[in-house]
Amino acid sequence: MELTNTPICRLCGRGPLRARLSFSGAAGSLTGEFRLVSCDNCGTWQVNPHPGPKLAQSYFNRPELWAKTLDPEGRPVSLLERSQGRAQEYRIYAQAMTPFLPERGLLLDIGAGTGLMLSLLPDNRPKLAVEPNPVAAEAARERGLEVSREWAENLTFPKVPIGAIILNQTLDHLPRPDLFLSRALSWLSPGGLTLITGLINPLSLPARVYGPRHRLWSPWHQIYPPLAAVTGLLKAQGLEILEVWRPYFVTPFGGPWNLTRASLKILATLIRRPRPGAVSPPWPGNVYSLLARKNLLLQPLKVPSPQAAPLASQY
Numbered sequence: 001m002e003l004t005n006t007p008i009c010r011l012c013g014r015g016p017l018r019a020r021l022s023f024s025g026a027a028g029s030l031t032g033e034f035r036l037v038s039c040d041n042c043g044t045w046q047v048n049p050h051p052g053p054k055l056a057q058s059y060f061n062r063p064e065l066w067a068k069t070l071d072p073e074g075r076p077v078s079l080l081e082r083s084q085g086r087a088q089e090y091r092i093y094a095q096a097m098t099p100f101l102p103e104r105g106l107l108l109d110i111g112a113g114t115g116l117m118l119s120l121l122p123d124n125r126p127k128l129a130v131e132p133n134p135v136a137a138e139a140a141r142e143r144g145l146e147v148s149r150e151w152a153e154n155l156t157f158p159k160v161p162i163g164a165i166i167l168n169q170t171l172d173h174l175p176r177p178d179l180f181l182s183r184a185l186s187w188l189s190p191g192g193l194t195l196i197t198g199l200i201n202p203l204s205l206p207a208r209v210y211g212p213r214h215r216l217w218s219p220w221h222q223i224y225p226p227l228a229a230v231t232g233l234l235k236a237q238g239l240e241i242l243e244v245w246r247p248y249f250v251t252p253f254g255g256p257w258n259l260t261r262a263s264l265k266i267l268a269t270l271i272r273r274p275r276p277g278a279v280s281p282p283w284p285g286n287v288y289s290l291l292a293r294k295n296l297l298l299q300p301l302k303v304p305s306p307q308a309a310p311l312a313s314q315y
């Protein structure tokens, strides 16, 4: 498959990029092999060369992605069944968002999956689930949600007031998260919220201990931004950070028993006795989520076109 080489950082628009890890024939990969580089400016690790929109869309559009896929240990899982297991985590996000939601404006979930997150928000505002995958989109429709099967990079919202943009495990799957985020934040009404979840911390303990065998490296996780890179970028675009989470105990992978087992596993790896082929365990701080609010005084930015709005030009 053909990959795209982007010479600048796909979060901050700068660089330079430094080679970190390379992989070949990774399980579940349509790209066969991929490399990770990191940005000297903001510290974001990223896949480069990387899947472009065409390749990413063919991967995420497959019906079997939601019906049957492989987890990092190579076991088959159903994302449709697993998504319900995230309800406890999503409820925490919904409870944090609800008191801050503007009185008006569309609640927009981009990469909405089965629509679970959107369904937990108040019903007294219009909602739109953007979900291209046919199986996930059907599940969202069955919840009674309005669904658009458009791809994130093709979306436009010229005049609709938008009260919240949810990027629930979405941003790091996009080929150009930098371009997309600067456009999406420009749609947000003053006082509007953005919830960004599931970002992978490249500096977590398991990432450092396991190196190339960290469970979350994948050509389909396109960027791995440290928290400071994301908060800095959001603040530069006129947003204030309301809350940051490191979800673990509320996820299907967490809990005291799993934490004990994971601690022993990491300890064994540190003293160089890992099981052959073992990947890093789920761990608090592997991923993080954040809620931010657009400054009430800011008017939506006028962005002429997606390609004409690289992030660096807005610094």
Ligand SMILES: [Zn+2]
Pocket (backbone or CB within 6 Å): 009, 010, 011, 012, 013, 014, 015, 039, 040, 041, 042, 043, 044
């Ligand atoms: Zn960067």
